[in-house]
Amino acid sequence: MKVIFAGTPEFAAVALQSLHEAGFEIPLVLTQPDRPAGRGMQLQPSAVKQYAVSKGIEVLQPLSLRMDSKDPRRAEEAKAAHQRLLSTPYDVMVVAAYGLILPRSTLDIKPCLNIHGSLLPRWRGAAPIHRAIEAGDTETGITIMEMEEGLDTGPMLLIERVAIEDSDTTGSLHDKLAALGGKMIVEALNKYRHNQLEAVVQPEQGVNYAAKISKEEAALDFTQSAVEIGRKIRAFNPFPGAHGTVNDVHIKLWGAELVDASGPAGKVLSADAQHGIVVACGSGALRLTQLQKPGGKRLPAAEFIKGFPLEGLRFS
Structure with missing residues (x-):
């Protein structure tokens, strides 16, 4: 069975590796x-490209797959990519976090299966893992689906569930789902070629849009409840990193736990070795466990306050 693979980040690279192996x-x-990355902003290949190159697999990197793009360069690259797909013998395309929309012209060539990091239709869109944690969901999972022109609207072929633990961050949950997605796409393709998969239309109820995460969202509002803020800290770890502001300094907050305390929203109730860093929220309070000042490293609370005293200050 010949598979063309489309994907970009580490989540997709895990699936590509599973298929290859x-x-x-x-x-x-x-x-x-x-894309430019790192302090030197040097061009860096995606995780998928790195794996493909290491295994001698041909890589194509078009700016777009839309041949009707108004940008002449994108349109030309899309046409070249379309011709390359037409001239390549394959049975199915597998897509995982590719980042480009597949137009009808691509979907019509061969069947396209997508590895989606949520229990559809709960979270359609770009950031299902972040949004599931932020919303306080108790479970998520992987859905293998047939692709169509709508955003994550296609029929579902295979679903597996994963519990979201209170300690899960987007980083830890991403790794669980990436591994599961890799396992499931192998299973799905083995069943697919033997006509053992049943396509189930997604229900119309319960649809939510998982919008792409913006850096602006990472600024915490301590008038919200401790539960809401704690979820955001976990949801925005490792990207973009939730932060609070103390005396005009943005402090990134990488870990927190609920505590039974109260006070004016944003007030640092304690910042010492005995009690840790406790901050009052709109309701409840959080004990901050891992912090980072600009230009510094992530530090446990006890180490952080040695270089940045917080006692009596307030997160604005």
Whole structure:
């Protein structure tokens, strides 16, 4: 069975590795163009490209797959990519966090299956893992679905659930779901080629849009409840990193736990070795367990306050 794979970040690279190690023939990989990254802003290949190159798999990186793009360069690259797909023998395309919309012209060539990091239709869109934690969901999972032109609206083929633990961050949950997605797509393709998958139409109720995470969302509002703020801290770890502001200094908050305390919203109730860093919220309070000042490293609370005393200050 020949599989063309389309994906970009680590989540997708795990699936690509699973397919490759399971013995599927992968004649071509699509991934987004190299992007500037790091302090030197040097062009960096995606995680998917790195894996594909290491295994000698051909990589294609078009800016767009829309041949009707008004940008001449994007339209030309899309046309070239379309011709490459037409000239490549394959049975199915697998898509995971690709980052580009697949137009009808691509979807019509061969069946396209998507590895989606949520229990559809609960979270459709770009950031289902973040949004599930932020919303306080108790479970999530992976849905293998058939792709159509709508945003994550296609029929579901395979679903597995994963509990969201109180300690889960987007980083830890991402790793669980990436591993599960890799396992499930191998299972799905093995069943697919033997016509053992049943397509189930998504219900119309319970649909939510998981909008892409913006850096502006990372600024915490301590008039919210401790429960809400704690979820945001976990949801925005490792990106973009939730932060609070003390005396005009943005302090990133990487870990927190609920405590039974109260006070004016944002007030640092304690910041010592005995009680830790406790901050009052709109209702309840949080004990901050891991913090980072600008230009510094992530530090446990006890270490952080040695270089940045917080006693009596207030997060605004």
